[in-house]
Each structure stands twice: as C-alpha cells, then as structure tokens.
Amino acid sequence: MRRLTGTIQPYAWGSTTTIPELLGVEPTGEPQAELWLGAHPLHPSTVDGAPLTELIAAEPKRVIGAASVDRYGPRLPYLMKVLAAAQPLSLQAHPSRAQAEAGYEREQLLDVPRDAPYRNYRDGWPKPEVLCALEPTEALCGFREPKETYDLFARLGVVSALRLIEPLRDGTDDVLAVVFRRLLQLGRTTFVQTVVDDVVEAAQGNVDPELADFTATAVEVARFYPGDPGVLAALMMNRIEFGPYDAIYLPPGDLHAYLSGGGIEIMANSDNVLRGGLTPKHIDIDELIAVLEFTPSSPTPIPVVEEAPGVFGYQAPAEEFALWRIAQSGVPGSLPGSRSGRVVLVVEGSTRLQTPAGTLSLRRGESAFVYADEDVTYVGDGMLFVGGPGLR
Secondary structure (H helix, E strand, C coil): CEECCEECCCCCEECCCCHHHHCCCCCCCCEEEEEEEEECCCCCECCCCCCCHHHHHCCCHHHHHHHHHHHHCCCCCCCEEEEEECCCCCCCCCCCCHHHHHHHHHHHHHHCCCCCHHHHHCCCCCCCCCECCCEEEEEEEEEEEEHHHHHHHHHHHHHHHHHCCCHHHHHHCCCHHHHHHHHCCCCCCCCHHHHHHHHHHHCCCCCCCCHHHHHHHHHHHHHCCCCEEEEECCCEEEEEECCCCCCCEECCCCEEEEEEHHHHEEEEEECCCEEEEEECCCCCCHHHHHHHHCCCCCCCCCCCEEEEEEEECCCCCCCCEEEEEEEEEEEEEEECCCCEEEEEEEEEEEEEEEEECCCCEEEEEEEEEECCCCCCCCEEEEEEEEECCCCC
C-alpha cells in the first residue's frame, strides 16, 4: 500500500483546469487531458519515485496477484485514468485482442518506433473501456440507424450533404461502411469546406426541436474542426448525455468521440487508438474501418450493484478490469478486489487506508497502489474509486 503518482497527458482537447483542481495544484495554462494511473509501458505511474512497471516486474505475484499473473502474465491488466475534455475528441475506435496482436506484430516487423506519432498499435492488447462521469458528459457513440440519419439530413435541407449520404436512404446496415468511408476520404477540399459550412449554417438556423441534438453536434464539432469531413461523419452517430456516477461501456470496434465533460476511465492496459478525423493526430482511415463494427448501436448506462454498504460495482462485460465507487460514511469497510493489485483514487473528501503493517492517509486528488498481498480497510468521508483486474 503505497502512494501513487500518475502521469499527465497534455493532449490538445484537454481542460486546462479540471485535473489541476482535482490534484490541488495551480493550472499551468496548458491542456491536461488525462491523468494515467497504472502501469502502461510507455507512461507508467510511479510509486515512491519508481515506475510501477519495475515494481511489478520484480515481484509480480506479490504486487498484482497470482490469479492476475496466471491469466494475463506479469503485467497490470488494466489502466485507470481521469479524463477531462474541453473540446471534442477524435472519431476513434479500439481493436479487439486478435486485431491488436496482429497489428502490433506487423508494426514491430516494420521497425516502427513504439512512440512514433504515426504508429497505430503501441501494444498488443485490446482496449475495451468504461467512462464513469464525474460531471455532465456528452459523447457520440455508435452509428444511428441509416434511414434515420438520412431523414435527419433531409430535414436539414442541405442538398450537397444529402447527395453524399444518399445510400443511407436504403436503410440497410451495409451502407454504413460505404458512406462512412466516402465521407472521411473526401479530405479537406474547398468542396468539403463549402458543404460543412452550409450544414453548420442550416444547423444554426434550425428551429425544429427534433433536430436539436443533430444540429448541436454539427455546430459544436465544426467550431473546433472547421472544414473537416469528420464533421459530416460525426452526424451519422448517436449523441448521448449522462450525469455524475453514470457510466458507459465501449467494446472494441465501437466508434465514439467524447464531446465534453469527463470522469474516471478504466480500460484494458492499452494505448491502441485508431482515428478517422477531428484530430491533429495520426489518422488511418483504412485501419479504423478494418476494426469498426458497422451495426447500429447506442450504449446504455452500465448496471451498478451495491456489493456492500456504500460500495458500488460497475458491471462491465470486460475481463481485464473492474471498477468500484465507494461512498464513504465514516464507517470502516474492506477495500474491494482483494488478492489483486488495485488503484485507489480519492475524488471527494479524504480517506485513511489501513493494514496491519501501517496506515496511509489520502486527500482529494491523491491515489495509492495497493499490493495484492495486503488486506486493506478504509475509513473516511467523501468518494473513492477503486480499479482492479476483472477477476470475479
């Protein structure tokens, strides 16, 4: 049970204030998009100054647990993050295990550096993920029914855009891939700029409440990515909103883009992201399309079960990770996920973690890594999140 220090990712879409406020430090003025709490090989957190990856390599069964080592090898199978989005993220999806293993091996054989900005597969792991909101959060997730999307474009009345998505009128799922590829491959041309501008102008003049989400997406995304064909592709997706402590699950192959807000993310221990637009980062349209599921779908909130008084488990169908939220009430309790290596993060109030060997006090924004060989109790007020492997 030792204090954990995360690593901050300064991606351009990040908030300049959310993570500094959580950590209780002064903002730098630069975006801070994600705080990584875990042991990804490229950006490991530190424990008393030592990379968590090194501690795991030295004593894997003691640190992360025998059951985890037997199933996943001597590697922490999950990665926990704080996500803080001030503007839309890229249109993206993550690979399955088979796709990740094949893609990683292919790029290794080509000697692509693992930290190269143009690399697609930084590791050989899948990346299913959960986002549990800490504030009102909006996202684009999954494809809308094709005919419904066509009807929305038709009601908006921009003829040039309607011609581009004409195949959706048939209403069959196989046209989703056809139109999605067509839109992304248009590139940033004068024609695309004109179409996007016309769509945004029509969206700004919309008075139809049934088009509110559709037009809001066009206006908001184009504000940050003017002339990007991804603006049109984004309009093929469902827009959802969820509030504090609600969570969604995104399996491999699900197209998504967070728009604003954020919270606690937990995922398989991977940094494999395939992007298709709305980003200054590397885009690989063909590889994105190769991993996408082109079946209409929209995520629903994950079921939450109160496993013990004040201990809420998020029931995501992923084997690599588990997530718990603990609403402390001043009464001692046992930390969930026993016999496995766990990350503990305080998001409100404070807590005191106790073992027979000692005590560790944490305040808001502080985190700890709990070794698998330690039985831990907690007591305090406020809210904790606990991440662990998906060993149920």
